[in-house]
Amino acid sequence: MKINKVELIKTAYDIRSLPSADRKEIAFAGRSNVGKSSFLNALLGIKIAKVSSNPGKTRSINYYLVNNEYYFVDLPGYGFANVSKTEKERWNILMNKYFENRANLTTVFLLIDHRHLPQKLDFTMVEWLKNLNIPFIFLLTKADKLKKKEKVQMYNNIKKSLSIYGEYLYIPISSKTKEGLKDALKTISVVLGENG
Numbered sequence: 001m002k003i004n005k006v007e008l009i010k011t012a013y014d015i016r017s018l019p020s021a022d023r024k025e026i027a028f029a030g031r032s033n034v035g036k037s038s039f040l041n042a043l044l045g046i047k048i049a050k051v052s053s054n055p056g057k058t059r060s061i062n063y064y065l066v067n068n069e070y071y072f073v074d075l076p077g078y079g080f081a082n083v084s085k086t087e088k089e090r091w092n093i094l095m096n097k098y099f100e101n102r103a104n105l106t107t108v109f110l111l112i113d114h115r116h117l118p119q120k121l122d123f124t125m126v127e128w129l130k131n132l133n134i135p136f137i138f139l140l141t142k143a144d145k146l147k148k149k150e151k152v153q154m155y156n157n158i159k160k161s162l163s164i165y166g167e168y169l170y171i172p173i174s175s176k177t178k179e180g181l182k183d184a185l186k187t188i189s190v191v192l193g194e195n196g
């Protein structure tokens with residue numbers, strides 16, 4: 001799959017504002033600051049998603065229409081400190097409704113920082129997706145920040161800690177060096193049923 005065209009078509013703060021589920025979509029989920037928006041920008045080859053070193057940049061569900069054919073969805077991150085109870089509740093309700101209502105959702109790409117073991121909320125997200133029978137694939141972000149040896153170690157440790165849930169695909173990526181972006185795009189093409 002080649003990216004030819006990208007448009008931000010919707011910034012939704014509630015479930016009613018989502019575009020109709022009339023085409024295949026994939027979503028990018030993960031802790032706040034893990035690098036979801038950066039990854040989308042790097043993958044799509046365009047600075048379209050807002051990036052910030054302050055966690056909690058993406059609060060809305062952002063819909064990108066790719067090649068006039070697919071929705072790539074940047075989801076608001078979870079797990080940043082200093083967030084009010086009301087805001088957490090809002091996130092919970094929004095995400096719950098999102099995952100339960102998008103019949104066209106093909107796969108969730110769950111981003112985890114390559115440097116750290118998955119945390120409590122990552123496990124919660126995995127359990128959530130499993131319970132709803134939504135397929136998911138892991139992207140290990142910020143791979144550029146690890147030395148070769150550490151990378152191998154962390155890769156194995158992350159995989160091991162999630163093995164209680166089953167066998168999954170793990171793709172190390174870096175939006176900075178572009179490592180893994182081709183692999184990620186190839187996998188995206190496969191889950192969307194594209195050939196090539």
Ligand SMILES: Nc1nc2c(ncn2[C@@H]2O[C@H](COP(=O)(O)OP(=O)(O)OP(=O)(O)O)[C@@H](O)[C@H]2O)c(=O)[nH]1
Nearest residue numbers: 032033034035036037038051052056057058077175
């Ligand atoms: N070194 C390095 N830094 C990265 C990479 N990806 C993202 N970052 C940095 O990490 C910070 C957070 O990136 P974002 O893409 O905004 O993260 P996000 O997951 O969209 O965060 P929320 O919108 O808060 O959920 C920014 O300072 C980025 O520059 C990467 O591959 N390598």
Ligand SMILES: [Mg+2]
Nearest residue numbers: 036037057058
């Ligand atoms: Mg973001």
